[in-house]
Amino acid sequence: MAESNRDLTLVTTLFILLQLCRIVSCSTSTLITKNLTIRDGDSLISEGEIFELGFFSPKNSTLRYVGIWFKNIEPRTIVWVANRETPLSDHNGALKIADDGNLVVVNGQNNTVWSTNVHPKLNNNVAVLLETGDLVLYSDSDRDTKYWESFNNPTDTFLPGMRVRVNPSMGENRAFIPWKSESDPSPGRYLMGIDPFGAIEIVIWEGETRKWRSGPWNSAIFTGVPDMFRVTNYIHGFKLSSPPDPDGSVFFTYVPSNKDDLLRFRIRFDGIVEQLMWNRDARNWTSLQVKPSKECEKYNRCGNYSVCNDSKDFDSGKCSCIFGFEPAYRNQWNKGNFSGGCKRRVSLNCSQSLFAKKEDGFRVLKGMKVPDFGSVVSINNSETCKDVCLRDCSCNAYEVVPGIGCMIWTRDLVDMEHFEYGGNNVNIRLAASEIDIFCNKEDNALLDIRKNRDYSVKSLSSLNEVLVEDQVDTPDLPTFSFNSVASATGDFSEENKLGQGGFGTVYKGQFSGGREMAVKRLSGKSKQGLEEFKNEILLIAKLQHRNLVRLLGCCIENDEKILIYEYMPNNSLDRFLFDESKRMSLEWRKRWDIIGGIARGLLYLHRDSRLKIIHRDLKASNILLDKEMKPKISDFGMARIFNYRQDQANTIRVVGT
Ligand SMILES: *[C@@H]1O[C@H](CO)[C@@H](O)[C@H](O)[C@H]1NC(C)=O
Ligand SMILES: *[C@@H]1O[C@H](CO)[C@@H](O)[C@H](O)[C@H]1NC(C)=O
Ligand SMILES: *[C@@H]1O[C@H](CO)[C@@H](O)[C@H](O)[C@H]1NC(C)=O
Ligand SMILES: *[C@@H]1O[C@H](CO)[C@@H](O)[C@H](O)[C@H]1NC(C)=O
């Protein structure tokens, strides 16, 4: 009797347990087989019990979806949904291995509403939920061949361990699609993925329209997210696999700095991407990053050729046209409608520029999110990168970006942002007339002088006030204050005068420390002289050869424009050739040496220098002689750069000698 009573109790308990099972999910397993189906209410659990797969309804919805979530986290955080477009309306659905070997979701009538849709081998396929949150379908006898995995078919969430394919030949990888709303997992309006063309970057699209981009990957961070390694660092965080797969693909993965951290990146239904980390103590998700969050991060907020400045001084990003550009629609712009962007004040001269009077130049913007749609040229060297840009009439900017290499931008310059910290330089191409010249920084040749503080060297910022507001692509040249030049030349006294040229007077200067230099002071406000002045700085400051006169510095203050050269004690060749008595002192050996020196200087200009230069005004008075009577070519005011493949250049004006 006691026996049968005990049996009855056991049966009752079992019955109650079974009833409970129908109400609460209690059938759990670690894999799905042909014989083992996951019904609504059952769940599949990853081995270490981090992730769970089963049926769920979003908030405010009664529809049933198959999804994956974090097992022990409340409120339930869904990271993947199977039948996001084909929900079930009742609790009679099931997830199983179909006769064709696919993993399928079926409804109560046994109709398939979702399938992995691959062509697996038919026997003993199993589906397993891995510790990473990846649901994998493979043959039980060959676990290395994955027929299908949820990590390759993501919904709105990127998890560490996922690999996001980057392959230009496969086009843009628009991998992540957010929910339509918080209660509707069907595909929403946005897309997030990798744009592999040019420099690789993450992009959020709304249809075909870009809403945000990360800026190019520089093999450590996405350059448009300069604060990225506050969150990660160079060892952890995003990594791009190397070498490529046989099909040319590489993959982005994410390595958490602590492998026990629960991390996820999700694109929300409103098109915003969040990086979240589970806070075990507070039991909630901490947001590590939200993009776009600031005004300036909104794609091309300020329009084309315009920079957005998110300095903390402004609540919402401030737009300004880049130098050399002006608002395309000034009325709209003044009203705060920046969509029209900016346009060039002076159009580029481009191809003619190699012979034309005015050549295009560059002006550097610092601390930038580089413009979108740059292309990468496999060049390492800044000069060559610049030449590539100059030779391409549609090129608007260039920069050698560390970690990426030479980038050139041949489309309109869009989506530029100025960062308070970090960012890259961008050299913007401008018509020559937009580029004012001034001298900057120290020249190595004068560093020793600088160290002795013999000369007062004007600071960059005060020069800016005199000439232009920002830095341009000019050679590094030391600058001298007008006072120091004036005192070195005895206030430009007659007795220190060495000669008078077309555009200025040359004086001998005795600078403190005893060093002698030649000082060329441009006459008054001569407009023409200014062109020659710029030309000299641009050309000869970049060249060094023992048969070219060295430019040592310059001085620009108010209307004064002064060039400072090495001093040549024996003056110019014409003083010897055209002077009856001095002519005799030039014996043939000396003349031979002088001719050889001039020829070497010319050979350097025409063939060996980085810039190929024609002097256009070569004459005896422009050949200067040092104390050993070695000749140096001077006066580059009329010189021009000519094309590499051109050994004859037609100049437009008849000039010089
Ligand atoms: C499924 O069940 C049948 C009959 O019980 C058994 O023979 C077979 O081995 C099972 N298959 C799997 C994959 O477990
Ligand atoms: C659910 O519905 C309530 C009432 O209509 C609404 O206030 C709430 O925002 C909804 N929640 C979601 C996630 O849609
Ligand atoms: C569901 O369909 C499969 C294949 O079509 C079949 O083998 C199975 O018996 C069906 N199950 C039910 C409950 O109808
Ligand atoms: C998480 O919880 C902590 C402590 O309860 C709270 O201070 C914090 O605001 C919460 N964060 C979020 C994002 O809810």
Ligand SMILES: *[C@@H]1O[C@H](CO)[C@@H](O)[C@H](O)[C@H]1NC(C)=O
């Ligand atoms: C951005 O704004 C700050 C603060 O006004 C200013 O110092 C900085 O020069 C601005 N940068 C650009 C590129 O306009």
Ligand SMILES: *[C@@H]1O[C@H](CO)[C@@H](O)[C@H](O)[C@H]1NC(C)=O
């Ligand atoms: C903003 O300016 C652009 C360009 O001028 C114009 O086409 C557009 O209609 C303006 N938008 C608004 C809201 O005024």
Ligand SMILES: *[C@@H]1O[C@H](CO)[C@@H](O)[C@H](O)[C@H]1NC(C)=O
């Ligand atoms: C380009 O330079 C030539 C020669 O100086 C000049 O005639 C022409 O107007 C310039 N073109 C532009 C667009 O500035």
Ligand SMILES: *[C@@H]1O[C@H](CO)[C@@H](O)[C@H](O)[C@H]1NC(C)=O
């Ligand atoms: C670029 O230059 C660096 C340092 O000179 C060198 O290590 C690297 O290999 C170069 N890369 C290319 C593409 O030339």
Ligand SMILES: *[C@@H]1O[C@H](CO)[C@@H](O)[C@H](O)[C@H]1NC(C)=O
């Ligand atoms: C801005 O640049 C893009 C890319 O070249 C171009 O498609 C668009 O028409 C430009 N917008 C305006 C207002 O000029």
Ligand SMILES: *[C@@H]1O[C@H](CO)[C@@H](O)[C@H](O)[C@H]1NC(C)=O
């Ligand atoms: C050249 O200059 C040096 C130094 O001033 C001087 O000693 C030398 O005599 C000069 N040579 C000629 C040929 O005048």
